[in-house]
Amino acid sequence: MPIYMDRHEVPEGTTAETLAEIHQEDLKIEHEFNCRGFTYWFDEERNQVFCLIEAPHKQAIIDMHRKAHGDVPNKIIEVDPTIVNSFLGRISDPEKSQNTELNIINDPAFRVIMVLETNNYLNRVEADQYSIFNQKFHKSITKTFEKFEGRIVKQNNNIYITSFKSVTNAVFCALKVRSNFKYITPKFEDHDRLLNIAINAGVPVSAENTIFEETVCLATRMCEHLKYQIVITQEIKSLYESENRNAFVNNDLIYTLSLDEQHFLNQIMDFIESHWRDPELDVSRFSHALGYSKSQLYRRLTKLTGKSPNNFIRDYRLNKSLKMLHEQRGNVSEVAFQTGFNSLAYFSECFKRKFNILPSKYIQQHTF
Template sequence: MPIYMDRHDLPGVTAKDVAKAHQEDLKIQDQYGCRAITYWFDEERQTAFCLIEAPDKGAVKAMHEHAHGLIPHQIIEVNNQVVESFLGRIEDRHVEDQKEPFIENESAFRSILATNIKYSKGKHQCLNKQEFILSQRRHHAIVSKMIERYKGRIAEYNEQCTLCSFVSASQAFTCAIEIRNSFVGNNRQNDKPVSVQLGICAGSPIAQSGDFFGNTIQQARNMCYMSERNQITMSSGVADHCRKNNISSFEKENVVILKRSEESFIEQLFHTMEKSCKKEGFKLDKLATELGVSKSQLYRKIVALMHLSPNDFIKEYRLSKALKMMEKQECSISEIAYETGFSSPSYFSKCFKERFGILPSLFINACESGEE
């Protein structure tokens, strides 16, 4: 049976009120073929999120309406394992006194840290298969160690990007600093330096996109993608949280804090690229028109935010998409080259090696070997 998560906006409601509502759900859940698994309540933002096994969304809504009248504002289907990887639990906590309702005052709001390897450009940085595999392992080892130290969770891991979930934005930021410092220290002893990119964004599990943490995950990935070598890019909301917790070290570090207007532009930019990057010869004029800015404005914005010319940004974005496709091992190199908008497989291979430090054929071979 499907698993659903719903969102309730509950101004003026207390944690005890939500606990009682959850108890009422449990009393009548069988009547609707449902199982009210657990919930999260965010007192600061006055929102609650319920995790429910049910035949369909209608049953979820009907159960809530009958039990207590608190009808959800949004319902999405979710994967239990994914929910656990980001939120840390998928059941009610154990209570000694079963006569008392389970009162959950844990927020489902999370800070998402995205981290990825950034290879140096240039012919001197070409890696063989074993060097590439070792660089990936080193990245995973450093991230795993720091995530455990700062009480985070690795929610998703692949060659493209590692996503980590934290209850606290300040923990996410401090962890990012430690990951960055570890890479800087390792590079002093490595003749083929490998840098790291980091992005941090925060949000609730259900927002406008209708996907579980969809907007937050995508923004964290975008911020990671646009970061320079050993740079941390964070949203304005994460920075505000750090300031509230008297963590001001990001003012002195290699950290970029985005304004809300910049976050909105980046979201638009990457959404447009997702739709258009497959088109060979996709021009800046078309991109500017779809974003509603002039060509000169587009140039200035992309250079300021990405430290790349718009043409280089388009190429980098296409290479990133190609990397994802190669991880799936469903298409040939030629098919991937044309699918992502490159004019020829040979030009694609040249660009891929410059960006990731390894030839596409060796990358696919490393994925197929299962050694990465």
């Protein structure tokens, strides 16, 4: 049977003891609805509860909660328990709560999510260089995450998604990773040693349909498209300074994305992700769709990304084309036209300028 996580908004003043009693009411009748409750998370500060339940379908969870105590979930999503464990660190009750009569749990599901990405030159360096860098890089990253109690949710050769309970640990971890990185590959040119880190925070079930989807999406956009090496949301800054009363975020090392800039970033990414394949997409259409003048769009986009609107669109398409070529999702000509380029020659020229290799040569060297 599928496994679901639901979200409940509970009244202010609700205690962990009250929640434990309510949970026991679910357990008494769960068999009637063919459900099985694994555990739950309670965040007294944010007045939220998240339940992990095996059930035949979402309606069974709603019916069970309604009969047991009347508190119907605000949202239910299907989840993979392995992913839940990666983000939250457990899929059953904490040990200390298992030794109490009511299994009292006061454990928030709120997490700090870090997205770390190195530039995709890793797929293009010489094999011996790549092997050396790869070993040093991943060993250093893993050791640093462990030191700051970060749980790796996802990783590949150039991307890490990591979950932290502590904002302070996440920020200190980012600074340590950044400091260590420049010593790993001293022989590489600076432009070949890019590392971007973004930190956001949120809860596992929001308006989206995948666990921590909203939080990871924004952090990924911040990491992949902003020009700053370490960038955090305004919420992370506030939480960090709240946890460290005598310390403030170092603005020389960390850029804080304002709420207005966060809205703008989501605006441009929502649009570009829907229209990047369209060969007719240009700056005029881009600015008009977002409700900005060309000069406004240019000014705001260059401040955050360091790229003009034209360059932003082109680079987005080129990054998509690199991924498609690496995954063998078409030959050079097919990929060029699928990514919005009208001219094969222009596509090859842009690709060579950005990645320092012709797309045809890339296929020869990196696909099998």
